[in-house]
Amino acid sequence: MAGVLIDPTRAPVAFGQRAVPQLFAELQQPEAGRKQRALASLCDLMHDPERLYQAVTGGFLEQLEVLLKDEDLSVRTKTCELLHLLTAHSIGRQALLSSSLLPPLSQLLDDSSSSCRRNVHRVLNRLALLPAGAEALxxxxxxxxxxxxxxxxxEEEEEEVQVLRLSTLSCCSRLDALPGLASDGVSLLARKLSHRSPNIRREAAAALMTLSVPLDGKQQVCETAVLPVLVGLLKDEDVEVQANAAGTIMNTVIITAGKLQCLDLDVLPVLLDLVSEQTEEEKEEDEERRRRRKALVIYSLRTLTSxxxxxxxxxxxxxxxxxxTRRSEAPEEDRDVRRAAQTAVKVITWTP
Structure with a gap:
């Protein structure tokens, strides 16, 4: 008779509804190895929505607070991975926001383990996608x-951590830009705009766009000499980088200083190229890329209007x-783009 194969990295799992309570009971044991194996098995179970619901509603979440402060690095890392899996579902995100876990979780942003820090950023980023989560963060x-x-x-963090951090900052600043502006956010984000990674450039420009909404943000963009970099990004190979840069410029040119700087940078021909080019390849693009290009065109048209x-x-x-005029009159044109082009034409041709 063949022997039963047992995974030494996992704790034995009880049958049915007993599995989750049994594994959480294992987490109370002092031995680091038992906690690690129980966490590994719990992470496996959390891919099952029924088990995840049981973990969230069964009052087990608060038991994880002590594990976030555990002296064993792998226990802390695996606990953050478990929270990441829980926040894949709305009920898990709501439960985490209602718990007392956010303070000890945020302390792990300074953890010595890069894997632990990565998992923390994954959790925070998922929470920030909710308005309530962004407010809490x-x-x-x-x-x-x-x-x-x-x-x-x-030493620079790995790319995924940087992207997650910038995305979280963007979500929070979309709700309230003042904490970011008070933390020298404009100049710090500006330095990321020239990063070699398009993902980091994209998220940095998105976060900067949210900071440029308040008047103070527009003024800081003008004062930190970031507009020349943003104008350069209008020619970036990544459409979303272009769109986020155009959105920041659109916000900034509302004030006089922004208008004058952009005119000095000769941005008008660049913007006109962006709104006038419509190649055959563009018509054949997938829906997601068309959506991004639409945002770029609308931001450019609104900038031209200002x-x-x-x-x-x-x-x-x-x-x-x-x-x-061609984009404002074409019947096959997207309705939002046509309306933005019509507004631009109206402002350009206005006479007192």
Whole structure:
């Protein structure tokens, strides 16, 4: 008779509804090895929605607080992985936000293990996707900004962690940009705009766009000389990087200083190229890429509309009006793009 194969890295799992309570009971044991094996088995079970629901509603979540402070590195890392799996579902995210786990979890942003820090960022990013989660994490914005500064002085974090951190900052700043602005966020994010990774450039530009919504943010964008970098990103190979850069410029040119700087940077021809080019390849793009390009075109049109309020901008755009008129009149054009083009034409041709 063949022997039963037992995985030494997993704890034995009881049958049915007894499995989750039994494994959480194992987590109370002092031996690190038993806790590690129980956590590994729990992570396996959390792929089953029924077991996940049982873990969340059974009052087990608070038991994880002591594990987040465990002296064993692998226990802390695996506990964060378990929380990441729990937050894959709405009920898990809500339960975590209602628990007392966020403070000890946020302390692990400084953990010595890169795997543990990565799992923490994964959890925080999933929470930040909810408005309630973003609000709960606003107090962490200064610490996340500090991490951006530390990366410049010490060893740079791996790409996934940087992307997750920037995405979390973007979600939080979309709700309230003031903590990010008060933490020197504009200049810190500006330094990420030239990163070799398009994913990091994309998230940095997205976070900067959220910071440029308040008046103070627009002024800081002008004062930190970040506009030349953003104008350069309008020619980036990644459409979403282009769109996020265009969105930040769109926000900034609402104020006079932003208009004047962008006109000095000769941004008008670049924007006109973005709104006027519509190749056969673009028509054949997939839905997701068309959505991103639509955002880029609309942001560019709104930027042109604002720049038309300046005499030099209006003069230039009057000479190129046919490019905008074509997009404002084409019946096959997207309705939102057509409306933005019509507004731009109206402002450019306005006379007192």
């Amino acid at each position: 606003l107090s962490l914005v200064p610490k996340l900004m500090l991490k951006l500064r530390e990366e410049e002085e010490e 720049l038309a309020e300046a005499p030099d901008g209006r003069r230039f755009l009057l000479e190129q009006l046919h490019l905008l």
